Amino acid sequence: MCRTDARTAIYVTNTNKEQLSLTEAVSAYQEQWQPERGFHRFKKGRLSALPIYFRDEDKIKGLMFLLTIALRVFTLMEFVVRRQLRQSQSSLAGLYDGNPKRSTDRPTAEQMLKAFRNLTLSDIPHPKLSQREITERKNQSEHKNKHKERKKAFEKQ
Incomplete structure (x- = not known):
């Protein structure tokens, strides 16, 4: 206190x-603000744990365990990106809706994930050679069709 x-x-x-x-x-x-911020994410943020509709205590514990892992991943993302931005004395722009030029050196995990929401990482396995590519997804059905086409073309090689 x-x-x-x-x-x-x-x-x-x-x-x-x-x-x-x-x-x-x-x-x-x-x-103290750091754990409090994590609890706020559980209450109202992207990792919202409330309301819980499970009645089985084991399911509730399992959900909270998974949310705790997600919170750790969010925290680690922020730590690594912020440290790198600080070391390189740079910032990220394009994370704020309606203000693409605004930049920050302290992005949140939610902002970073939102920035990548339309990107898809495709891994096309092949016995001799595998290929990975990042594509921007306009809509889900268009993405699936392009992925199928690329996979067929790659398998012909």
Whole structure:
């Protein structure tokens, strides 16, 4: 818990100085927004876990386990991309609807996934040679037809 006025911050914890220094306690408090953001994603975001219609406790636990893995993937995506952008001193544009020139050096996983939503990675296996390609999908049926055509052409080779 933290209470502040114009000059003072009061931190209260249930541990002693030997287990957690003042600096460590303040740092832990300041990092608290990260797990809270994850819980927000469970409540209202892309990983929405509510409402849950299962009655079987094992199914609920399984769903929460999968959502926790997804949350970790989202967090890892953000960490890696943000670190790379920071190291290269660059930013990403085109992630904001209605404002394609706006850029950010702190993209969210949701923004990145939305930017890739119309792209499809196709892996066409072949005994001697396999081929991977990324295509932009206009609509699902058009994509399936193009994939079938490419697969037939590749198999003739």
